[in-house]
Amino acid sequence: MIDTIAFDGDDTLWHNESLFSMTQERFRTLLAHAAGQDGSAFDASDIDRRLLAAETANLRFYGYGIKGFVLSMIETAIEVTGGRVPARDIQTLMEFGKSMLAHPVELLDGVAETVEALASSHRLLLITKGDLFDQESKIARSGLAERFHGVEIVSEKDPATYRRILERRGVDPARFLMVGNSVRSDILPVVAVGARAVHVPYHLTWAHEEAEPPAENCWRLGSVRDLPALLATL
Amino acid sequence: MIDTIAFDGDDTLWHNESLFSMTQERFRTLLAHAAGQDGSAFDASDIDRRLLAAETANLRFYGYGIKGFVLSMIETAIEVTGGRVPARDIQTLMEFGKSMLAHPVELLDGVAETVEALASSHRLLLITKGDLFDQESKIARSGLAERFHGVEIVSEKDPATYRRILERRGVDPARFLMVGNSVRSDILPVVAVGARAVHVPYHLTWAHEEAEPPAENCWRLGSVRDLPALLATL
Numbered sequence A, B: 001m002i003d004t005i006a007f008d009g010d011d012t013l014w015h016n017e018s019l020f021s022m023t024q025e026r027f028r029t030l031l032a033h034a035a036g037q038d039g040s041a042f043d044a045s046d047i048d049r050r051l052l053a054a055e056t057a058n059l060r061f062y063g064y065g066i067k068g069f070v071l072s073m074i075e076t077a078i079e080v081t082g083g084r085v086p087a088r089d090i091q092t093l094m095e096f097g098k099s100m101l102a103h104p105v106e107l108l109d110g111v112a113e114t115v116e117a118l119a120s121s122h123r124l125l126l127i128t129k130g131d132l133f134d135q136e137s138k139i140a141r142s143g144l145a146e147r148f149h150g151v152e153i154v155s156e157k158d159p160a161t162y163r164r165i166l167e168r169r170g171v172d173p174a175r176f177l178m179v180g181n182s183v184r185s186d187i188l189p190v191v192a193v194g195a196r197a198v199h200v201p202y203h204l205t206w207a208h209e210e211a212e213p214p215a216e217n218c219w220r221l222g223s224v225r226d227l228p229a230l231l232a233t234l
Helices: A017-037 A044-062 A066-080 A087-102 A111-119 A132-142 A159-168 A183-192 A224-233 B017-037 B044-062 B066-080 B087-102 B111-119 B132-142 B159-168 B183-192 B224-233
Strands: A004-007 A123-129 A150-154 A176-180 A196-199 A218-220 B004-007 B123-129 B150-154 B176-180 B196-199 B218-220
Touching (some): A044 A066, A087 B087, A111 A123, A132 A150, A150 A159, A159 A183, A176 A224, A183 A196, B017 B087, B044 B066, B066 B087, B111 B123, B123 B132, B183 B196
Parallel strands (some): A004 A123, A004 A176, A176 A196, B004 B123, B123 B150
């Protein structure tokens, strides 16, 4: 019997990766233009590969979030253009970042109703990874904050993180279920600490988060709407 | 009688503003060089003023921390040079940021002994403001983490933040004391919720944090070393 359900935020409760993906598209267009001007070849998949490499290498400095993404875009733009990217393009990249940070929070289909329904029967937590300031702002703007018994914003979602949260809140892993879109962050470490997890894939996944789901204690749903029916069977 | 003592992190337990100040000095030198090349006038105090204006305007997007500081330096460099700052200088600014993020954590004089001594008589908390990823990294590297009963990393230190922390942890404000270097963040909001505060000034204060201390329930010490003697009188 599950008594505590935790939800991931980005791409589980609200759209997020689509915003990164859209910005990355704008980044490619900007660089294509810059590269075109000096006659050098331009390869969109090469840009994506270099940006992902920069983001991954910079995780140890910046952690997850939009500010680190912007700094990695600037770094990639300088590298790809051999230092010829004009300052006004770098300014544009910073404006992309501010647009992302100020972007309205758009809930996924079915989230508002499902969270409201489950809040009356279960203790709900929100466990989200990333930048403290940005995540707090999104939670406030989501309109969902009051449905959650507690909110945890963490810098990394590994088994130690989940173990710490469950211990501090006195939650038995056997009665805990995590719902999220990232197998790497929301599913594998949760199953590793003896709890259960529900994977609700988002139509986009950041390459860094890709992983194979575990064979046991994990269910996959097409929509968060199907969660109450699944819970009735557990 | 005080039973719970909370410490601020940056410039209370470990050096921080000196790192920003040193980086800002390097930023001025870099811009002086860039401005000199195209013959335009250069005024160091004007640079400082513009950087502070950018940081302040960007707080609503970036919150506090090194990544936002780097983005504000880049923005200021582009603005001050009228867009003529070369990409290699922007790369240098990002390297300044990575150096700051990887910089060793240096405890202030007397901190290690005082925290260790008080940990045996009081419940100690660490309440620090800023970037989650960077603050967690500094706490881990400080070697002090185990002395604290709890750690709170917050995006803003206002009365609501302190009220929430004290309520959640079941701490009576009348038995709570906060120790910090910032009147604006560590002293005024704490006194406002009915608790007491000890101001231990750092030799540098970011202009954004400057404020006048309150007349009551606040003490000023020259060093954290003097804290046990003060506690004995409360």
